[in-house]
Amino acid sequence: xxxxxxxxxxxxxxxxxxxxxxxxxxxxxxxxxxxxxxxxxxxxxxxxxxxxxxxxxxxxxxxxxxxxxxxxxxxxxxxxxx
Numbered sequence: 001x002x003x004x005x006x007x008x009x010x011x012x013x014x015x016x017x018x019x020x021x022x023x024x025x026x027x028x029x030x031x032x033x034x035x036x037x038x039x040x041x042x043x044x045x046x047x048x049x050x051x052x053x054x055x056x057x058x059x060x061x062x063x064x065x066x067x068x069x070x071x072x073x074x075x076x077x078x079x080x081x082x
Contacts, residue, residue: 001030001079002058006046009070010036018046018071021064027053043072049079 008014015034022029031049050058055078062076 001081002050002053002055003077003079004046004048004050004058004062004065005075005077006044006048006065007072007074008044008046008068009072010042010044011070014044014070015046017068018048018065020068021061022048022050025061 006018008018019029019032027050029048030051031047033047035045037043037045055076058076058078062074065071066074
């Protein structure tokens, strides 16, 4: 499972822009969780999980996310179960 942690500007268009690279590939995240920053710094914390995604594909999508307007940072990791 690939996990994405994205910090984005708190803007109505941020969430659709983050989901777009997945939708373009015909992918639907297994889980999406969005939290607005409590300190009112104007940021969204967006966490996504993608089942059955290899780390190379996740890294490619992470690079794509990092180029989107309003994105502050993107972290990509692989959740290992066992």
